[in-house]
Amino acid sequence: MRHAKIYWRAGKRVNGFTFGGNERMSKQTPFLMLLSALRSALFARVGVAALNLFLFAAFLPLAQAGHSWNGYHWARTANPFTLKLGDNVSPAWDSYLATTSSDWSISAVLDTTIVAGQANPKNCRPTAGKVQVCNSTYGNTGWLGVAQIWASGSHITQGTVKVNDTYFNTATYNTPAWRNLVMCQEVGHTLGLDHQDTNFNNANLGTCMDYTNDPATNQHPNQHDFDELALIYQHLDSTTTVGSAPTSQGQPPAMTDIDLSGPGQWGKLTRSSNGGRGELYELDFGGGHKVFTFVIWADGADRARSQ
Ligand SMILES: [Zn+2]
Numbered sequence: 001m002r003h004a005k006i007y008w009r010a011g012k013r014v015n016g017f018t019f020g021g022n023e024r025m026s027k028q029t030p031f032l033m034l035l036s037a038l039r040s041a042l043f044a045r046v047g048v049a050a051l052n053l054f055l056f057a058a059f060l061p062l063a064q065a066g067h068s069w070n071g072y073h074w075a076r077t078a079n080p081f082t083l084k085l086g087d088n089v090s091p092a093w094d095s096y097l098a099t100t101s102s103d104w105s106i107s108a109v110l111d112t113t114i115v116a117g118q119a120n121p122k123n124c125r126p127t128a129g130k131v132q133v134c135n136s137t138y139g140n141t142g143w144l145g146v147a148q149i150w151a152s153g154s155h156i157t158q159g160t161v162k163v164n165d166t167y168f169n170t171a172t173y174n175t176p177a178w179r180n181l182v183m184c185q186e187v188g189h190t191l192g193l194d195h196q197d198t199n200f201n202n203a204n205l206g207t208c209m210d211y212t213n214d215p216a217t218n219q220h221p222n223q224h225d226f227d228e229l230a231l232i233y234q235h236l237d238s239t240t241t242v243g244s245a246p247t248s249q250g251q252p253p254a255m256t257d258i259d260l261s262g263p264g265q266w267g268k269l270t271r272s273s274n275g276g277r278g279e280l281y282e283l284d285f286g287g288g289h290k291v292f293t294f295v296i297w298a299d300g301a302d303r304a305r306s307q
């Protein structure tokens, strides 16, 4: 009985009931289990909601940074800054470059302005602190457009955009909609933006930063792109890479001299989507000096390539 008393006390102390130990166990268990289940369910709901809130809060910057190019950005000491786009394109592309320039200039943190080109369109060599934009018949390379960024640490030091007339001269891609999308997207990459979506087959998001099989409604940046730019360029830097010499960034001269016309020179493939129709390559020169290559492949060429 001594043991029974201890149980009783234990039962009373814990639950405020006057049932004995074993009796309490047998009679209380269903009730307590129900209470416990209800409480667990309640806590689970509250807990999951709180967790969602926490995850949302915690990962919001990361999720949004997912639309930036890993946070790479032009260094500048004030906003808005003006990025020069070197015009190395033929008359057939001038109106698209002009549209792209004015489209991105809607951003509150930056403006782009078209200046005389300094590159031979065929190799489209970069110029420090600017983006050289080129078109040419680059051949059956497989790619419609390529954007390349030279980075020093987290800062973009120069960029190039190439659009491939070998494909834009074909019936499939020789449309204002395709020209507009690719020009807009590649220049968008040189600002530090990533794609918003890399599925070619889903509904268009209404931004040129969205892969699609039908570019008709993905012609210009959308508000999310501008929001993303505002985030990327929220902080100010103590130095500037806009319009400055690469040597002032400690950039190896070889980074500019290399031929970057094909995947063989783009370095390691760091990301591939949709069967390789959109790819990101990284060429690492050490010391935080990297060249990134964003490429959008032509559909037919990709099929040929994968065979
Ligand atoms: Zn910075």
Ligand SMILES: [Zn+2]
Binding pocket: 185, 186, 189, 195, 278, 294, 295, 296
């Ligand atoms: Zn792209």
